[in-house]
Amino acid sequence: MVLIRPRKDFEAMKTPSPPDYSDILNWAAHPDKRDVTDLVPDYPGLKNNQSDAGADLFYIHRTTLISRFKWNADVGNKKLNRLTDKQAIRNQAGIFNESCRIFAPRYRQATLFSFFDKNGNGEKALNLAYHDVREAFLFYMKNYNHERPLVIAAHSQGAEHATRLIREFFDGKILNKKLIVAYLTGMPLQKDAFDEIPFGESSIQTGCFVTWSTFGWGIHPNYFAEAYKAAVCTNPLTWENNGALAGFEKHEGAVSPGFRKIHKNIIAAKCERGVLWIRNRKPVPFFPLPLKNYVIMDLDLFYINVRENVKQRIDAWFTKNNSSPELTK
Numbered sequence: 001m002v003l004i005r006p007r008k009d010f011e012a013m014k015t016p017s018p019p020d021y022s023d024i025l026n027w028a029a030h031p032d033k034r035d036v037t038d039l040v041p042d043y044p045g046l047k048n049n050q051s052d053a054g055a056d057l058f059y060i061h062r063t064t065l066i067s068r069f070k071w072n073a074d075v076g077n078k079k080l081n082r083l084t085d086k087q088a089i090r091n092q093a094g095i096f097n098e099s100c101r102i103f104a105p106r107y108r109q110a111t112l113f114s115f116f117d118k119n120g121n122g123e124k125a126l127n128l129a130y131h132d133v134r135e136a137f138l139f140y141m142k143n144y145n146h147e148r149p150l151v152i153a154a155h156s157q158g159a160e161h162a163t164r165l166i167r168e169f170f171d172g173k174i175l176n177k178k179l180i181v182a183y184l185t186g187m188p189l190q191k192d193a194f195d196e197i198p199f200g201e202s203s204i205q206t207g208c209f210v211t212w213s214t215f216g217w218g219i220h221p222n223y224f225a226e227a228y229k230a231a232v233c234t235n236p237l238t239w240e241n242n243g244a245l246a247g248f249e250k251h252e253g254a255v256s257p258g259f260r261k262i263h264k265n266i267i268a269a270k271c272e273r274g275v276l277w278i279r280n281r282k283p284v285p286f287f288p289l290p291l292k293n294y295v296i297m298d299l300d301l302f303y304i305n306v307r308e309n310v311k312q313r314i315d316a317w318f319t320k321n322n323s324s325p326e327l328t329k
């Protein structure tokens with residue numbers, strides 16, 4: 001971790017300029033511009049349907065900044081933006097492009113070391129990042145939402161910010177009625193993470209959150225260990241949390257890191273001690289990080305399962321509210 005620790009304290013480093021969310025360039029994904037979430041892999045039946053979607057997605061991407069020279073990213077960093085789009089926005093936010101209009105803000109994300117810093121610098125960097133996410137959400141609600149129901153999806157650092165956002169704007173608030181589901185992946189969450197938003201325990205439950213972090217079979221994380229022991233876990237092959245093994249036949253498809261192919265029936269999974277254990281029948285091209293850590297692929301590995309599940313939950317939300325997607329277009 002010393003190798004990725006920024007060389008100076010937070011205050012000693014220049015803070016990047018805040019993004020202006022009225023500028024569409026400060027959105028990694030937006031329905032009014034062409035971007036990577038318009039793409040789909042080469043697989044039968046997949047299509048981009050954002051123009052006709054009856055729901056919206058607010059997506060917050062994972063950490064893609066690792067730096068010794070800054071605590072927070074500059075949203076104008078084109079190289080970092082290309083990396084973020086390729087590794088997170090396309091493969092994760094794009095999952096939802098058949099069912100939702102996709103809004104994914106660029107934000108001054110905190111560098112990876114922020115999560116392991118014990119001197120207050122990381123907390124300040126994460127607070128700055130959340131400030132941007134919050135501003136982006138407020139701008140979205142004022143200018144784009146127009147009373148449409150909403151899915152929230154987030155990964156890793158994004159899930160940290162999304163959890164905070166949900167507590168501030170949804171939990172016990174009137175806006176909760178618009179929440180279809182929150183997919184909060186790559187970070188440990190407890191069952192009581194929210195006061196009034198329950199942990200989802202079925203494939204069609206709405207107004208809830210689901211969560212998982214993916215590791216190889218038998219692996220217990222060597223970071224956030226205590227938090228994971230107390231965490232809940234959703235099995236995205238069944239959308240249940242019962243510890244049962246879901247076999248390869250339940251796996252509807254993972255998207256390859258290069259986004260060219262869908263690989264079906266390659267993952268078996270079960271929830272165990274707060275994480276999702278998987279067996280992977282196709283290690284190429286799905287290489288884990290050291291210690292069989294698949295967390296960076298939490299959504300990628302279940303691309304089709306999530307894609308189909310969000311359709312189910314959106315349909316269930318409209319049925320529950322005696323409404324129709326046609327009324328929100």
